[in-house]
Structures are given as structure tokens and as C-alpha cells.
Amino acid sequence: MDDAGFAAPAGTREDTRMRILAAAADLLAEGGREAVSTRAVGAAAGVQAPTIYRLFGDKRGLLDALATYGITTYLRRKTEHEPGDDPVEDLRAGWDLHVGFGLANPELYALMYGDPRHGSASPAAAAAFEILAEHIGRIARAGRLKVGEERAAQLVHAAGSGTTLTLIALPEQARDPRLSHLAREAVIAAITTDVPVPAPTGPVGAAVALRAVLPETNALTEGERILLHEWLDRIAADDAP
Incomplete structure (x- = not known):
């Protein structure tokens, strides 16, 4: 994704969360929202579906988290300038x-x-x-x-x-x-x-x-x-x- 700039580390709970978001971001950019299924995201991130549900609640929660991460990166750049x-x-x-x-x-x-x-x-x-x-x-x-x-x-x-x-x-x-x-x-x-x-x-x-x-x-x-x-x-x- 051009501007969102996800990283995909591994290890802690937050690392797992970020890895899932990185996988979801790639799927979204390549195939649109329909490509972001829990099955596809889990396979790309190397996690099971229960992990996604535990961290994001459901697919809507995953999509909200993905959009929020992307806009947070954008807003960070937007507020860098005095x-x-x-x-x-x-x-x-x-x-x-x-x-x-x-x-x-x-x-x-x-x-x-x-x-x-x-x-x-x-x-x-x-x-x-x-x-x-x-x-x-x-x-x-x-x-x-x-x-x-x-x-x-x-x-x-x-x-x-x-x-x-x-x-x-x-x-x-x-x-x-x-x-x-x-x-x-x-x-x-x-x-x-x-x-x-x-x-x-x-x-x-x-x-x-x-x-x-x-x-x-x-x-x-x-x-x-x-x-x-x-x-x-x-x-x-x-x-x-």
C-alpha cells in the first residue's frame, strides 16, 4: 500500500496484530474489500481465525482497525507540519x-x-x-x-x-x-x-x-x-x- 506503510514484525500480541493488519492491507490493495476474508487474512498472516476474532472481534472490526491504522499514518504526516x-x-x-x-x-x-x-x-x-x-x-x-x-x-x-x-x-x-x-x-x-x-x-x-x-x-x-x-x-x- 503506497501511503499506509505497514510493517510486519512477529512476536508479541501487538506484533501479531500488526502482522494481521499488514496482510489485510496487502489483500485490500490487491483485490479490494472482497479479498479481505478472515480465511485469506489468516493464511497470509500465518494465524488461525480464532486469533483474528480475539484481536478484532469480527471482520467489521478488522476492517475498522485497518482503516484506522491507515488514516493514523496519514494524519501523522499531516500534523508533522507546523x-x-x-x-x-x-x-x-x-x-x-x-x-x-x-x-x-x-x-x-x-x-x-x-x-x-x-x-x-x-x-x-x-x-x-x-x-x-x-x-x-x-x-x-x-x-x-x-x-x-x-x-x-x-x-x-x-x-x-x-x-x-x-x-x-x-x-x-x-x-x-x-x-x-x-x-x-x-x-x-x-x-x-x-x-x-x-x-x-x-x-x-x-x-x-x-x-x-x-x-x-x-x-x-x-x-x-x-x-x-x-x-x-x-x-x-x-x-x-
Whole structure:
């Protein structure tokens, strides 16, 4: 697998777990999700099926662990770089890295985002969303977010994953690199301002700005902070024309 970079040591319980994940990663890359059966993984890793069940619970648990390991490696690289002076540019870089990861690891990416679960995300996708939410929070604290943080993060996530899955589905020679660029810039234009807004006008702008800096105050009790956070979320969400 191009970016996941599994190692396959042997020995301890964790070594056995990693060996199984390495075997599953190879099968996934070569034959897709259908190739990742417990029988095939066990044969490739040199373990019996009960060992897989003991470590991962079932096939769904194995697939979740595989996706989580892959995205953890990706996120580790993504967070190696210090944030720049411009959080919007950092969001652009994060988008490009996300799309690049998906194109380099199509089967793993499809495992993470191509099988949505009602009411919840896969553990791997949830970890990636947390990083995205941090990017959006930095933009809000810089006074450049013009919609609520949650809505902004959901829009970037929907557009980014949709663009990546669309490109994965196309033959490599038919992929237009401008598609990702246009989608990225359209989303950024929809959620950010060109320059910081020193004094947000109207309740929505004020709520977005206050929500972004709320963690910096110690004047509220935990209950008051939760209540105010809920109020600000409701005001910030009222941004429809």
C-alpha cells in the first residue's frame, strides 16, 4: 500500500496484530474489500481465525482497525507540519493532502468513506474529521469564517470526500486535476472571507466569532460554558438567506 506503510514484525500480541493488519492491507490493495476474508487474512498472516476474532472481534472490526491504522499514518504526516500564518492556506494544503491520500490508496479510502453508516462515521473517518475541525477552528479564531464552524467543517468534508471518490471512480487517464481545485476554491469561497473581520456585524457573525474564542475564557462554569456553546451554535446556524 503506497501511503499506509505497514510493517510486519512477529512476536508479541501487538506484533501479531500488526502482522494481521499488514496482510489485510496487502489483500485490500490487491483485490479490494472482497479479498479481505478472515480465511485469506489468516493464511497470509500465518494465524488461525480464532486469533483474528480475539484481536478484532469480527471482520467489521478488522476492517475498522485497518482503516484506522491507515488514516493514523496519514494524519501523522499531516500534523508533522507546523501551522502557517494563514489558516485558509493551511486548509487548502489539507484538502490537497486528503485528495492525494485517497488517490494513492483508493481501496483504503473507499473503506473509510464509501460505506457510510447511519448515524455514525467509521473510527478512521471520525479521526480525520477532528483534524478538519481544528483547521476550521483556526479560521474562525482568525475572524475569517462567515458560517458556523460545524456547518463549515461538514461542507468541507462532504465536498472533499465526494470529490475524492469521484476521481477514484474515473480511469486514471480521465481524471481532471482541475476538478479538485475548482471544488476546493468553491468551498473556501463559501465559508471564508478574504480578510479578517475586525467587528462582526449581525448576530451570526458575532456568534461565530465568540464561539471560536470561548475556550480561552475561564469566567464560566462548565455548565455555563456548555449552555452558551449551545446557544451560539443555534445562532450561528441561522445564516440562511
